[in-house]
Amino acid sequence: MKFFIDTANLDQIKEAQALGVLDGVTTNPSLMAKEGITGKANILKHYEAICDCVDGDVSAEVISTNFDGMIKEGEELAALNPQIVVKLPMIADGVKACKYFSDKGIRTNVTLVFSAGQALLAAKAGATYVSPFLGRLDDISTDGLNLIAEIRQIYDNYDFDTQILAASIRHTMHVINCAKIGSDVMTGPLSSIEGLLKHPLTDSGLAKFLEDAKSFDL
Numbered sequence: 001m002k003f004f005i006d007t008a009n010l011d012q013i014k015e016a017q018a019l020g021v022l023d024g025v026t027t028n029p030s031l032m033a034k035e036g037i038t039g040k041a042n043i044l045k046h047y048e049a050i051c052d053c054v055d056g057d058v059s060a061e062v063i064s065t066n067f068d069g070m071i072k073e074g075e076e077l078a079a080l081n082p083q084i085v086v087k088l089p090m091i092a093d094g095v096k097a098c099k100y101f102s103d104k105g106i107r108t109n110v111t112l113v114f115s116a117g118q119a120l121l122a123a124k125a126g127a128t129y130v131s132p133f134l135g136r137l138d139d140i141s142t143d144g145l146n147l148i149a150e151i152r153q154i155y156d157n158y159d160f161d162t163q164i165l166a167a168s169i170r171h172t173m174h175v176i177n178c179a180k181i182g183s184d185v186m187t188g189p190l191s192s193i194e195g196l197l198k199h200p201l202t203d204s205g206l207a208k209f210l211e212d213a214k215s216f217d218l
């Protein structure tokens with residue numbers, strides 16, 4: 001299972017990268033805005049800075065909603081660095097753009113996916129990643145994990161290469177349950193990755209080992 005961090009914050013990306021388990025980064029316009037970055041040149045520069053912090057894939061989202069605009073933006077983003085994956089919204093022009101990029105060998109992440117049908121379309125259009133939004137479904141009392149399981153079954157039925165990128169992860173149990181279902185990737189905040197480390201028995205066990213090791217008189 002690949003671990004992506006869902007942020008545009010360079011310090012958090014560096015912290016996750018330092019842990020040695022990071023496979024990539026996902027961003028979206030809200031996450032970029034949160035970092036206070038303005039102006040096209042600065043935004044492009046920030047994507048490059050993110051690529052410099054991590055070895056793996058970096059999803060950069062287009063903000064155009066029409067085919068021509070998405071192609072222009074996506075090509076510009078993809079040209080920044082081979083690590084860039086063009087993130088496209090699950091709308092008709094997004095599906096067309098996904099097919100266009102996939103035919104050209106440019107990798108894509110189809111985002112804002114909330115149904116199995118949308119995930120099927122993204123796979124048919126050749127998406128590299130599909131991003132079902134687990135947490136946002138849970139937020140409205142709909143079982144987000146069930147959607148991941150449905151997509152897993154559909155993709156396995158037809159051997160689609162599209163990777164399921166469980167997005168909108170809120171906590172460690174989302175990560176663990178996605179791993180059980182067989183999600184290819186998860187993207188979540190730093191806390192959802194670092195939270196996996198924690199267990200009180202590990203802490204008390206280590207404290208006891210260190211206490212007992214004092215008798216070694218090294």
Ligand code: E4P
Nearest residue numbers: 006026028131136167168169
């Ligand atoms: C990532 O690709 C998505 O944009 C992100 O996970 C959405 O997360 P949110 O629902 O916490 O905003």
